[in-house]
Amino acid sequence: MAERADVSIGSLYQYFPNKAVILFRLQTDKWRQTSDMMRDIHEDTCDPAPNRLRRFICSECGEAAVCVAHQ
Numbered sequence: 001m002a003e004r005a006d007v008s009i010g011s012l013y014q015y016f017p018n019k020a021v022i023l024f025r026l027q028t029d030k031w032r033q034t035s036d037m038m039r040d041i042h043e044d045t046c047d048p049a050p051n052r053l054r055r056f057i058c059s060e061c062g063e064a065a066v067c068v069a070h071q
Contacts, residue, residue, distance in 0.1 A: 034060075 001022065002012040016022045037059060041052045 002009045005012070012022075016025065038056060041047075041056050044052060047055075
């Protein structure tokens with residue numbers, strides 16, 4: 001992660017004391033993004049409910065594919 005962010009490992013650990021905290025932060029950010037997306041889709045009453053559900057499912061499937069590709 002430090003290499004990808006182009007920072008030293010020491011710099012990374014100044015902000016995050018251990019790997020568990022880093023993973024928790026990444027997961028929390030992902031949950032927040034998903035929650036925001038779900039709210040936006042839910043509030044889009046111009047689009048019929050089945051279409052909104054399809055948008056959500058497609059978005060999550062696309063996200064899963066990206067995660068698998070980066071492993």
